[in-house]
Amino acid sequence: MIYVTGDIHADMERFEGEAKKLKKGDTLLVCGDFGFIWEGKKAEQKILKKLGKMKYNICFIDGTHENFDLLKEYEVTEWNGGKVQNISGNLYHLMRGQVFEIEGLKIFTMGGGESPDIDLRFENNTWFRDEIPSPAELREGVENLEKNNSEIDIIVTHEPPAKIKSFLKLKEKDPVRITTLNQYLEEINNNAKFKKWYFGSLHTDKYISSSHTALFTHIVEAETGEQLKK
Numbered sequence: 001m002i003y004v005t006g007d008i009h010a011d012m013e014r015f016e017g018e019a020k021k022l023k024k025g026d027t028l029l030v031c032g033d034f035g036f037i038w039e040g041k042k043a044e045q046k047i048l049k050k051l052g053k054m055k056y057n058i059c060f061i062d063g064t065h066e067n068f069d070l071l072k073e074y075e076v077t078e079w080n081g082g083k084v085q086n087i088s089g090n091l092y093h094l095m096r097g098q099v100f101e102i103e104g105l106k107i108f109t110m111g112g113g114e115s116p117d118i119d120l121r122f123e124n125n126t127w128f129r130d131e132i133p134s135p136a137e138l139r140e141g142v143e144n145l146e147k148n149n150s151e152i153d154i155i156v157t158h159e160p161p162a163k164i165k166s167f168l169k170l171k172e173k174d175p176v177r178i179t180t181l182n183q184y185l186e187e188i189n190n191n192a193k194f195k196k197w198y199f200g201s202l203h204t205d206k207y208i209s210s211s212h213t214a215l216f217t218h219i220v221e222a223e224t225g226e227q228l229k230k
Contacts, residue, residue: 002027002222006200006215010035018219018228026056027102031200031215032063032111032158040070052089059092061111063158068130096133097141105153110141113159113201114179138184154222155197162186168202
């Protein structure tokens with residue numbers, strides 16, 4: 001089975017709770033802000049090895065809270081039809097703009113975003129320019145969708161499409177920051193055929209429609225959206 005969860009931010013509790021129910025050969029997709037690749041110290045490497053030894057695959061897209069300088073040190077290879085970085089054992093980083101085929105399902109991934117508190121961060125310390133997808137990555141995403149006739153089963157992104165972001169931010173007094181990436185995802189939302197779309201950046205667990213779900217702490221079954229019960 002394939003499952004999806006939201007931002008983890010280097011919190012091991014996600015793997016020590018509901019995720020214990022996952023079986024050998026299952027896959028857990030993480031909608032960005034994985035957070036375990038940050039300092040590069042021995043203690044962190046030990047945790048990454050522990051995660052890689054899980055009986056199921058852990059596959060994360062990047063968000064905005066990653067150390068992209070460290071992430072770039074991992075070799076890019078191919079896994080289930082798309083580009084990945086194998087971090088350790090069964091732990092993979094799914095690259096931007098890729099289409100993977102896992103258990104017969106086509107899964108499109110687009111990590112990255114723009115930190116809402118970007119003005120308070122320091123480059124290459126708490127903020128990395130590479131958090132924002134490059135034009136080449138966005139083009140590759142479009143090309144890979146076109147190769148599949150823009151028909152995908154599951155879409156996993158960190159950021160949501162523009163209209164959904166605006167809708168979810170309606171009650172906030174601060175102006176909503178709609179980025180180029182949000183607009184790009186809105187184009188995909190309007191032109192691609194898909195069954196489910198999951199995103200994590202807004203840190204909320206919310207069923208939006210039969211096809212769109214915001215995730216944070218919940219773990220859901222990818223094909224149905226049904227929450228994994230504790």
